[in-house]
Structures are given as structure tokens and as C-alpha cells.
Amino acid sequence: MIARDRMSKLASNLVLLAIGVLFVLPLLWVLFASINRTAGLRVEFPTHPTLGNFRAVLNTDTTYRPVLNGIILCGGAALLTMVCAVLAAYPLSRFRTRFNRPFLLTVLFCTGLPITAVMVPVYGLFVQLNLVDTLGGTIMFMATASLPFAIWLTKTFMDGVPLSLEEAAWVDGAGNMRALWAIVLPLMWPGIAVVLIFTFIGMWGNFFVPFMLLLSPERLPASVSIFTFFGQYGEPNYGQLAAYSLIYTTPVLLLYLLLSRKLGGAFALGGAIKG
Amino acid sequence: MTTTVAPTSTAAAGTPSRRPRGAKLVRMLPLSPAIGLMLVFLAGPIIYCVYAAFTNMALTGTGAANVKFVGLDNFRKAFSSGAFTNSIWLTLVFTVISAIIGQNTLGLGLSLLMRRSTKVVRNFVGTAVIGAWVLPEVVAAYLLSAFFNDDGTLNVMLHAVGLPGQDWLYAAPIIAVSLANIWRGTAFSMLVYSAALSEIPKEIEESAEMDGAGGWRRLIFVTLPMITRAIMTNLMLITLQTLSVFGLIYAMTRGGPGTKSQTLPLYMYEQAFSFSQIGYGTAIALVMLAIGAVFSLIYLRGLNSEAA
Numbered sequence: 001m002i003a004r005d006r007m008s009k010l011a012s013n014l015v016l017l018a019i020g021v022l023f024v025l026p027l028l029w030v031l032f033a034s035i036n037r038t039a040g041l042r043v044e045f046p047t048h049p050t051l052g053n054f055r056a057v058l059n060t061d062t063t064y065r066p067v068l069n070g071i072i073l074c075g076g077a078a079l080l081t082m083v084c085a086v087l088a089a090y091p092l093s094r095f096r097t098r099f100n101r102p103f104l105l106t107v108l109f110c111t112g113l114p115i116t117a118v119m120v121p122v123y124g125l126f127v128q129l130n131l132v133d134t135l136g137g138t139i140m141f142m143a144t145a146s147l148p149f150a151i152w153l154t155k156t157f158m159d160g161v162p163l164s165l166e167e168a169a170w171v172d173g174a175g176n177m178r179a180l181w182a183i184v185l186p187l188m189w190p191g192i193a194v195v196l197i198f199t200f201i202g203m204w205g206n207f208f209v210p211f212m213l214l215l216s217p218e219r220l221p222a223s224v225s226i227f228t229f230f231g232q233y234g235e236p237n238y239g240q241l242a243a244y245s246l247i248y249t250t251p252v253l254l255l256y257l258l259l260s261r262k263l264g265g266a267f268a269l270g271g272a273i274k275g
Numbered sequence: 276m277t278t279t280v281a282p283t284s285t286a287a288a289g290t291p292s293r294r295p296r297g298a299k300l301v302r303m304l305p306l307s308p309a310i311g312l313m314l315v316f317l318a319g320p321i322i323y324c325v326y327a328a329f330t331n332m333a334l335t336g337t338g339a340a341n342v343k344f345v346g347l348d349n350f351r352k353a354f355s356s357g358a359f360t361n362s363i364w365l366t367l368v369f370t371v372i373s374a375i376i377g378q379n380t381l382g383l384g385l386s387l388l389m390r391r392s393t394k395v396v397r398n399f400v401g402t403a404v405i406g407a408w409v410l411p412e413v414v415a416a417y418l419l420s421a422f423f424n425d426d427g428t429l430n431v432m433l434h435a436v437g438l439p440g441q442d443w444l445y446a447a448p449i450i451a452v453s454l455a456n457i458w459r460g461t462a463f464s465m466l467v468y469s470a471a472l473s474e475i476p477k478e479i480e481e482s483a484e485m486d487g488a489g490g491w492r493r494l495i496f497v498t499l500p501m502i503t504r505a506i507m508t509n510l511m512l513i514t515l516q517t518l519s520v521f522g523l524i525y526a527m528t529r530g531g532p533g534t535k536s537q538t539l540p541l542y543m544y545e546q547a548f549s550f551s552q553i554g555y556g557t558a559i560a561l562v563m564l565a566i567g568a569v570f571s572l573i574y575l576r577g578l579n580s581e582a583a
Contacts, residue, residue, distance in 0.1 A: 008490065012392045019385065020400035023407050023458065025428055026418040033421075041421040043428045084312060087305035095302055103306075105575060110317065112511075112571030114519030116540045117563035120547045120556045121320035121327060144316035147309055176302060205411035207522035212548075226413050227526075238421070245414040256409045 033242035040238065053243035062228075063247055070221035071251075073135060073210065074203035077142035082196050084143070085150035090180050092151070093158040094166075104155070110148035119212050126213060133215040142209055146199050153198075157191025158184060197259050201252045222248040321564065328558040334551035342554075349558035359559070361534055362542035366518065369453050369538050374517040377457035379510055382464025386472055387494070401465075408462030416526035419455040420444065448528045448536035455523060460516065464509050471505035472498070504577075511574035515567055539563055 025043060033039035034053055036046035057063050092100055122141060123132070131137030161184050169179045185192065207223045214220055217228075226244065229236045328349055332342045353359045385404065389397045407415065422428050423443040430440030443451040475498065483497045499506070521540040524530065530537035530545065537545070539559065547556025 009391055009393070012388045013396045016385070016388050016392050016396050016400045019381070020396070020403045023400070023403040026422045026458065027403065027406055029421050029428060030414070030418055041424045041426045041428075042431050084309040088309035090305050091303050092306070095299075097299065097303065099303065108575060109568075109571050110313070112515045112567060112574060113317075113321075114515065114540075114563055114567040116519035116521050117543070117560040117567065118317070118320045118324065120543060120553065120560045121324040122316070123547075124323060124327065124332075124553060124557075125316075125320050140312065141316050144312040147313060151309060177305070201409065205413075207411075207413050207526070211522075223411055223413055223522075226417075241417060245417060249410055249414055252409055252411065253406075256405075260405075 030242045030245055033238050034246050035243075036239050038239070039242060053237075053239040054247070056237075057240050057244045057247070062225075063222075063244060065218065066220060066222040066225040067248065067251075069135075069219060070204060070223065070248075073139060073142070073221050074200050074206075076135075076139045077146070077203055078196055078200040080139060080143040081146050081150045081199050082154075082192065084147060085154040085195065086180070086185070086192070088147075088151050089154040089158045090176065090184070093155050094163070094176075104152075107148045107151050111152060115145045116208060119208060123212055132213060133219065135214075135219060138210060138213045141213065142203055142206065145209065146202060150195050150199055153195045154191065157188050157195070160191070161187045194259065197255050201255060204252050324557045324560055324564065327554055328561045330554045332554035332557070334553060345554070349555050350562075352555065353558055353562070358534055358537070358542060362537050362539050365449055365536065366538040368449055369456070369520070369524075370514060370517045372450070373453040373456035373460070374513040375510065377453065378460045378464045378513050378517075379506075381457060381461045382509070383468050383506075385461070385465045386468035387498075389469065390472060404465055405462045407458050408460065410459070412459075412522040413526045415459045416455065416523045419451075419458060420527050423451045423455075444528055445532055448532065452524045452527055452536050455527060456517060456520060459523065460513065463516075464513060467505055467509045467512075468502065471502040475501050507577050508574070511570060511577070515570055515574075518563065518567060518570075 029041075029043045032043060032045050035049045035051065036044075037048070037050050037052050039046070039053075091097075092104060126132045126137055126141075129137070165183050165187075166179045169183055174182070205223060210221050211224045214224070217225070226241075226248065229241045229244065329344055329346060330342050331345045331348070385400065389401070392400075410418070420427075424430075425440070425442040429443065433440045479501070480493060480497060483493050519540055520538070521544070524536055524538060524541055525544075528536045530541040534542075540563070543556050543559040543563065546552050546559060
């Protein structure tokens, strides 16, 4: 029995390792190519590692401005999402009305809608409202697109905060908003952080929305401006592309690490989603 | 998600419900920013979509000068067009291969294997899979374009074991983007299933083992039935996500070569913007929304019947 257990454990490990290697190989390419001056398309460790690719892309037009645009766009949209989601989650979590259930079901239904499909009419709407190529308009749309999921998650986290403390505050004459700000939010800040970071990560990688709604090169975030590496003149410089990809990816990697180390975030999210 | 309504009721039990109607409305006021945004930027476009799909709206030509109602023409045109049926077919292939078979099975397999593996291996594989998931869509697309390219790593590996290589993005673009989507999306299923499996009490599996149930039988008769809900939820969610994948395919192949990897979102984009046929493009968008809505409703029903 014990020998069989050993065998099965060994087999599990080997199969897992094989899958893990397949997942790692494409990731290795970006790491090696970024320090290779003559990077090609295959995984190979450069004979003369160099930071030249990073030096070449670290300038205003290629990196600094798109990353800054991305921070403004995604940061602004994630904050807007969070404020609206917290405000909306409070009455949904705290008061029972006939309105709650249909509203929550609608929200859940919206989380399933393919946002990609809405983009054509959204573009039409933006033309009508004169919002095409404005950061403000794009921020509002991105915030709306992630609102349903954010409301849902925030409400789930808020439901975990016991009501008794608030009741004491209500007795002391605190209003709802004061109770929310002073009692509920401090108790659920890990949940807030999880929702905020996840919303931000989702937006940071979003390509289609800014690609459609923003036009001027000086407003494009990093997710779209990466296309400039593929000019009209044949092969792109893969080394620089890899270096740029790494710089563009770093913020979400750091946020994700923060999430999983400090907040148990991904796991909590898996639990919240699985139903 | 099962407990959607339950906490609300306990919360409500503590609140005085004898307040006048006006006060009740004031309490719901914090919902207004969210509702406002969703009405303008979500409900608005959807309603507009329903309207525009029945017109000949366009950015250039006659449809630009005077928009008029054309009834079901756009849909007739779509369903009789080879490019549209091609994109429906490709979307189906993409969804079945990459979501239903690939991400779902691989995610379940990984989470099952991880329970009986050593910590080092578990952490290594978990990090690699989640790393692929955290990468921005476009970056993932470039990494995998390089991987599948004629000079890419996949062919190097195939040559090493004596198999012939080819340019996968030309020879089998829809397979290449499907594999790319598996690479990128498996982490989600893995996390969902890991969370679900961690909730199965150890005793149940142990007693099944005592009764002499072997590995596979234990999996099929004990473990899987206990996570049916997670499986259904996960399938629904990844199907919906996969239906609307745009950036990954666009950055890898632009729908090409020709239209060999042009799924529904890419076809819609091409019609609406490259060819300026907004009316026709929104008709396709409406078809996509309808497909999404059907899946979403099935998903809701599933959750609801379980909760009741």
C-alpha cells in the first residue's frame, strides 16, 4: 500500500513537472530575449547578456508615456469602479427590499455578457456624445464594464462583516454612510484590496477597449502601444519587444504577488466564484 | 454564491423596517452612481445595438447619409454569408477546444494532481500556470506567437525528437490560438477547482479508500460528484470568457491567414470598422450578445435552483 502511494506520488510529480515545463517555456523566451541583443524567436540563453534592449526602450515615447497613460486610465477606472461598487454593495448587503434580488440577478447576468460584443454600439455612443479619444470617457466605460463583477464580489465580502457593530453605531446616532466609512470598510479592507487589485489587473491587460476608444498615440496605454513594435518595415526587434513586455508586465506581477502573499487573494477569489 | 440571499435576510432582520417610504428610498440612494453608469454605458449600448442591428447604418456610403430601417436584412445577409458561418464555426471550435476541453480538463487535472504531489513541485507548477494567466493579453499573444512560429521553440522541440515542424500559425491557426488560450486561461479553472476540492472532507475519500475504491473509481464516484456545482459554474464562466476573446487572436493572427482564425468578435470588428458597416456589425454583435445571454441565463438558473 505504501509502495503504491509512493509510486502514485512520484507519477503525479512527474506529470505535473512536464505540464509545468510546457507553461514555463514561453515565459523563458521573454526573459532570455530581453537580455539578448540579437534575439530570435526560440528560447536560447544569450551568449553575451546585455541590458541594451531595456536602455533602448526606456524613453518617453516608447515606455514612460504609455505606462503613465495606463496608470491614469486603469487606476482611475479601478478607483471609480471601487467607489461605485462599495456604495452599491452597502444597501444590497444591509437592507432587505424587494428590489435587491432582481438587481443582484441582473448584476450577475451582466457579468456574463460579452463586453466585446457591446464595443460596436459603445463606439457609436461615444461618437454621439463626443467622447471618442478622451481619457475620461474611456475611464467611465472601463469602470462600468467591470462594475457588475466588482459589485458582486464586494457584496460577498461585505456580507462577511457582522451587523452587530453597526447596530451599536446606529444606536449612537451614526448615519448609514458614517457606519459604512467608520465601521464596515475598516473591517473589510482585505476584501476591498482584493477587488481593487483584481479590477486593476484586468484593466491593465485589456487591449480591445482602449484600442477602440482611444486614437491619438499620446493617449494610448501600454497595452495598445505595444503594437508600434510592428511597424511597416518587416521584422520587429524581438529583444526590445521582450524588454518592453517585461516592463509592461511588472506592475501586475507585483500586484499579484502582493495579492497572493498578503491576502490569499487568488484562492479567495476562486472560492468566491466557484459558487 | 449560494448564500446570496441568506446574509441579506439576516442583515435585514436587524434593521427596523417600520420606516416611512421616503427614508427607504434614501437608504437605497448609494446605488445610484452604479446604476447611472450601468444605464448609460451598458444598457444604453445594448438598446442601441438592438436598434442599429435593424438599420443600414454605416460610416460611409448611403448608410451614412440617411439611416433607414431594413428589417431583418442584416441577419439574412449574415446567415447566408460564408464568412459569417465560417466565423461561427471557428468560434465553436475555439470554444470547445480551448475552454470546454482544454482549460476545464487541464485545470481539473492540475488541481487533482497537486493534491498528491510534493510542495516544491506544486509551487513551481502553480507559479508557472498563474504566471501565464497574470500576463497581459497582448504580451501572452506575442510569447505564444514566438513559441508557435516557424523558428520557434515548439519546432525546436519537435525536431529534437525527430518530428517534422511547420509554421503552426499558418498551417493550423485556429489550433494554435486555441492552445494559446489554454496556456493563458487554465489558471482560472485550476483555482476554482483547487478551492472546490479543498472543501471535500478528507474522511469521505479515506472511507472510500477503505472500502477498496481505487484511484479512478474514487475520482468518478466520490470526488467528481461532490464538485458538480463547481464544474458547472466553471464551464459556464470560461465559455463566456472564451466567446469574447479578441486581443489574443488579433495580436497573434489578425484572424488570418485569410479568415482561417476569424472568430465572431474578429469578424464583427472587421465588418463594423474595417468595412464601416455599423448596422451589419451590430447585427453580429447582437447575435453574440444573444449567445452570451443564453449561457448567462443557464448559469443563473443553475445557481438559483441550487440556492432554493
